[in-house]
Amino acid sequence: MGEHVEDHQIARRTMLRVGVGVAAAASMATLVPAVSLAAPQQNDPLDAKLDEVRSGDLSANGWEIEKGFDIGGAVWMREVQGTGFSVPLHIGMAQTVLHHVIRRYHYSVATLRPGDVLGFLLHDRKQPAYQSNHASGTAIDIRPGSHPVGTRELFDSQRVAIRSILAECCGLVAWGGDFKTPDEAHFQLAVKPDDKRLAKLAESLAGFKY
Incomplete structure (x- = not known):
């Protein structure tokens, strides 16, 4: 018991x-x-990389400003065929059109040498707004030292050749020589990246005979 x-x-x-x-x-x-159940915090390496490249601002012509070239973004140094030198520009349509401007200038306006053409430049807010287009890789300066802002140094025959180049670009490229304060060295895309005319122009220039 x-x-x-x-x-x-x-x-x-x-x-x-x-x-x-x-x-x-x-x-x-x-x-x-x-x-x-709380998900661990993760940093997307792609987002981190893009932060190193993109500024979050747009240039005057509506393209994204980047922090450099050849760093994983859209702006890369590429050779301009037929000239023997390279220029950093926004690859794709912008590069195709601006390479056309450079080559035509080289053959019709004045022979160009390495260092004569500037493409990408870091964004400087102290500069006129149109200069921001360099920071998106959509503008070039051809011999800026020979054609300072505010001066008119080109010969009439050279201006005629430039008008021909602009006509070939169907109004999608603007020339600084037409600005209120002339900048005869400067050329830039005059349309945003989603403008359908840009793709058509780039396609047509692909078969251009220089």
Whole structure:
């Protein structure tokens, strides 16, 4: 009889311990999901890379300003065929059109040498707004040292040749010689990247005979 009572007490104590354990587990269950289901914070390496390239601002002609060239963005140094030198520009349609301007200038206006053409330049807010187009890789300066801003140094025959180049670009390229304060060295895309005329022009220039 004594053994039966003792067994009963042991079983009762065991049940109490189990009950306490179950209650503790249930209590913890209300806390664990809040921790375990929280997704760990992750940094997307692609986003980080883009932050190093993009400024978040647009140039005057509506293209994205970048922080440099050959750094993983859209602006790259590429050779201008037929000239022997390279210029950093926004690859794709912008590059195709501006390369055309450079080559035609080289053959029809004046022979160009390495260093004569500037493409990408870091954005400088102290400069006139149109200069921001360099920072998106959509503008070039041809011999800026020979054609300072505010001067008119080109011969009439050279201006005629430039007008011919602009006509070939169907009004999608603007020339600084037409600005209120002339900048005869400067050429830039005059349309935004989503302008459908740009793609058509780039396609037509691909077969141009120089």
